[in-house]
Amino acid sequence: MDKENQKKNKKYFEYYIVQRKEEFRCRYDHERSWEALQCKLQKRRKRRIGLYCVTASAALFILVLGISHIFSLHNNTQNKDAVVAAVVSFPETGSRKAILTLENGEKVDLSVKKGTISNESSTIINNNSNQLLTYKKVEEVSSTPQMNTLAVPRGGEYQLILSDGTRIWMNAESFLRYPASFVGEKREVFLEGEAFFEVAKDTEHPFVVHTNRHSVEVLGTSFNISAYPDYKVYTTLEEGRVKVSTAKASVVLNPDQQAVIEPDNDDIVTRDVPAYLFTSWAKGNYEFRNTSLAEIVAQLSRWYNVDIYFKNESLKNKRFAGIIFREEELSFAIEVIERVSNVHFTRDGETIYIEDKHE
Amino acid sequence: MTINLNDNGERDKYILELFRTSPKEAFRLLFDTYHMKLCIYAVQLTDSFEMAEDIVQDFFIYFWEKKYYLKINQNLRYYLYLSVRNAAVNALQKNNMLSMEELSGIDMTIPEESIDEEEQEEQNKLLLEKLQKLSHQELQVVRAVIMENKKYKEAAEELHISVNTLKTHLARALKKLREGYNLYALFY
Numbered sequence: 286m287d288k289e290n291q292k293k294n295k296k297y298f299e300y301y302i303v304q305r306k307e308e309f310r311c312r313y314d315h316e317r318s319w320e321a322l323q324c325k326l327q328k329r330r331k332r333r334i335g336l337y338c339v340t341a342s343a344a345l346f347i348l349v350l351g352i353s354h355i356f357s358l359h360n361n362t363q364n365k366d367a368v369v370a371a372v373v374s375f376p377e378t379g380s381r382k383a384i385l386t387l388e389n390g391e392k393v394d395l396s397v398k399k400g401t402i403s404n405e406s407s408t409i410i411n412n413n414s415n416q417l418l419t420y421k422k423v424e425e426v427s428s429t430p431q432m433n434t435l436a437v438p439r440g441g442e443y444q445l446i447l448s449d450g451t452r453i454w455m456n457a458e459s460f461l462r463y464p465a466s467f468v469g470e471k472r473e474v475f476l477e478g479e480a481f482f483e484v485a486k487d488t489e490h491p492f493v494v495h496t497n498r499h500s501v502e503v504l505g506t507s508f509n510i511s512a513y514p515d516y517k518v519y520t521t522l523e524e525g526r527v528k529v530s531t532a533k534a535s536v537v538l539n540p541d542q543q544a545v546i547e548p549d550n551d552d553i554v555t556r557d558v559p560a561y562l563f564t565s566w567a568k569g570n571y572e573f574r575n576t577s578l579a580e581i582v583a584q585l586s587r588w589y590n591v592d593i594y595f596k597n598e599s600l601k602n603k604r605f606a607g608i609i610f611r612e613e614e615l616s617f618a619i620e621v622i623e624r625v626s627n628v629h630f631t632r633d634g635e636t637i638y639i640e641d642k643h644e
Numbered sequence: 645m646t647i648n649l650n651d652n653g654e655r656d657k658y659i660l661e662l663f664r665t666s667p668k669e670a671f672r673l674l675f676d677t678y679h680m681k682l683c684i685y686a687v688q689l690t691d692s693f694e695m696a697e698d699i700v701q702d703f704f705i706y707f708w709e710k711k712y713y714l715k716i717n718q719n720l721r722y723y724l725y726l727s728v729r730n731a732a733v734n735a736l737q738k739n740n741m742l743s744m745e746e747l748s749g750i751d752m753t754i755p756e757e758s759i760d761e762e763e764q765e766e767q768n769k770l771l772l773e774k775l776q777k778l779s780h781q782e783l784q785v786v787r788a789v790i791m792e793n794k795k796y797k798e799a800a801e802e803l804h805i806s807v808n809t810l811k812t813h814l815a816r817a818l819k820k821l822r823e824g825y826n827l828y829a830l831f832y
Contacts, residue, residue, distance in 0.1 A: 298748035302688055307772055309687045309696070313680055318697070322675070322704055329709070417804050444804065483780055507780050524779060561776060 383443045385410075385418065388431040388465070395443070410465070416441075420448040422466050430464030437478070440590025447474075450485035451492065454567035457587035458513070479511040481567035484525075498546055499553075502528040508538075509564045516583075518546040521563040529553060578603045578628065582639070589615045596640035600628055656720040663713040671708055678721075679704070682728045688752055689732040691744050699731045725754040774820055782817035785810055 383395040385402070393402055395412050402410040409421045410433075418435065437443045437455045445453040448466045455461060459478025472492040484492045484503050494501045496512035499520070506525020512518045520529050522538040529536050529544040533551035536544055543558045579601035582593045595601055603626060619630045619637075629642045655677065662670035679700065686696030707713065707727075716723050736743050745752040778786065781803075788799035789810075800810040 295749055298744075298750055302691075302744065302748070302750070304772060305691060306684050306687060309684060309693055310680070312693070313683065315676070315680060318679060318683075318701070319672075319675060322701055325701065325705060326708065329705070413804075415802070415804070419804075446804070481780075559776075564780070567780070 382438055383416070383441055384436045384438075385412075386434040386436070388433065415444075417444045417446070419446040420465055422448045430468045431466065432462055433465050434460060434462045436460050438590070439587050449487060449490075452483040452485075454481040456480060456511075456566060457590075476510060476512060478513055479509070479566075481507070481509045481564050483507045498551070499529060499531045499544075502530070507564075509560075509567070511563070515548055517548060519563065520544045521558060521560050523560040523564050576605055577601060578605060578639070581605060585615070591615065591635055591637055593637045593639065596638050600639055600641070603628065652721065660713065660716060660720055667711075667713065670713070674713075675704065678724055682724060685725060685755065686728055686732050689729065689743050689745060690736060690741070695735060695739075696732075699735055700728060703727055703731055722754060729754065777820060778817050781805075782813050782820070785813040786817045789814055 385393040385395055387393065387402075393412075395416075395418070399412050402412055411419045411421070413419075435443060435445060435455065437457060437459045439458045441457055443455045445455065445461070445463075447453070447463060449472060451472075453461065456479035459476070459480060461480060462475040464473075467490065470490060472487070472490050473495065474493075475495045477496060482492075482494065482503075484506055492503045494503075494510060496510065496518065497514070498512060498518050501508070501510060501520055503525060506527060507523040508525070508527055509521045509523070510519070511521075520527070520538065521543040522540050524540055527538050529538060531546055531551040531553055534553045536553045536555055538544055538555065541557060541560045543556055543560075543563065545554045545556065546552070579595070582595075585591070586593050605622070605626075622628055623630060623642070627642045629640050631638045631640070659670050659674050659677070662673065682700045682703070683696050686699050687693060690696055690699075703724075733743065743752075744750075775783065775786075784803055785799065788794045788802060789796065794802070796807050796810055800807045803810065805813075
């Protein structure tokens with residue numbers, strides 16, 4: 286790791302550690318800790334002296350205290366499954382072969398074609414060397430929108446600025462279908478996969494994102510949609526207001542709220558979340574709390590473009606908490622996960638297998 | 645005899661003295677003074693709330709049962725932090741875990757004593773609240789320019805915005821963060 290990256294990583298860690306300390310401080314209950322300590326000291330004293338016979342009321346009091354203490358301990362051990370601080374970083378893979386499909390069906394390999402992409406419409410498309418595709422309207426457009434599709438492969442990511450100024454960060458294994466220039470009453474795009482949106486404000490033309498399962502209507506705001514096929518669909522709002530609709534239900538979200546849609550039905554469940562946990566990937570790091578290895582591995586698979594299989598199915602449910610930075614190599618990430626758990630990774634070409642350490 | 649309990653050195657000496665006469669009272673005072681801070685230090689090393697509390701609780705138990713308070717000749721504060729640090733290292737090793745110190749490369753030796761410890765904590769809390777209020781763009785700009793020390797032109801290029809836009813975002817972000825607060829304390 287070179288010096289620059291080392292410094293950057295350190296800053297992220299510092300920020301992360303400060304957050305954790307603050308979280309602890311918020312949850313800390315001084316009196317309860319004192320009582321827990323006293324209780325434990327008493328139990329140990331009793332064990333040594335063998336004194337069990339006390340007056341009836343005193344015994345009851347201690348018994349009650351003991352039981353409530355046991356219950357709270359039990360609740361705490363639920364979290365024991367969260368194997369701690371696997372702070373993992375993943376690297377930038379070499380290829381970012383995003384493909385742009387134009388209205389006329391022509392496919393453009395964005396890793397090859399840079400600069401202005403010729404297009405028979407009245408919009409200029411520019412592809413710069415940093416995975417950014419911009420659309421600029423130059424003259425009045427025809428009444429029919431020219432649809433383009435951006436396909437981002439596994440291991441890739443791309444950023445888009447549409448003709449209205451809306452910025453979109455696209456995650457790996459995602460597709461977005463959108464008009465080169467917006468025409469008509471609504472600004473509509475179609476998403477499969479995951480993207481973070483910063484929608485340019487235009488009160489006269491609501492922005493709507495459609496996925497296979499739902500649609501999200503906005504005025505001007507920033508939010509994240511995760512809609513990978515066969516997974517739950519998550520819509521997380523950072524700023525502004527959006528309306529989330531499925532065939533069956535409709536809900537309005539406020540900032541730091543999330544709408545969840547199961548893969549097999551169209552109900553919408555809303556919950557409060559810290560939005561940054563679900564949007565941080567667009568800023569360059571990925572945080573998760575108490576997430577199963579199966580989910581983490583699905584994401585790693587997309588980012589690194591590797592196939593990862595579980596030799597032992599039960600390992601899928603191992604839970605982790607951590608933060609992933611966009612630097613370093615996959616092998617470093619694997620090494621850390623291995624060191625903090627009983628999981629072992631073996632690599633066979635482009636495929637990775639996960640098994641128990643003792644096998 | 646009056647003791648200035650706000651003076652760390654005096655207070656620690658008082659606690660040690662008090663252990664010789666009223667150990668129970670002294671133990672409570674010790675707990676009130678140091679328990680949370682030691683837990684936070686343990687969280688810093690292990691990144692586990694549960695582990696940190698267990699480690700510190702076990703320490704207080706042994707401290708009391710084995711009457712370690714009679715054997716301390718040196719700096720009480722240093723002794724407490726060092727004990728917790730050793731316990732944390734052992735616990736991590738036993739559980740086959742890496743310490744946050746190793747993972748992050750950040751030096752986590754026993755924190756310096758300072759009157760501003762409380763203030764520093766308050767400021768950290770404020771900063772975090774404010775950072776979360778920044779918009780996506782503003783946070784990116786703050787990160788690039790302040791944390792990563794990039795020049796305006798470089799950062800603007802990286803973020804695909806003009807230098808003017810960057811300056812606007814930065815000004816807005818700093819305004820939101822400023823309000824009686826020292827930004828540099830955290831980042832430098």
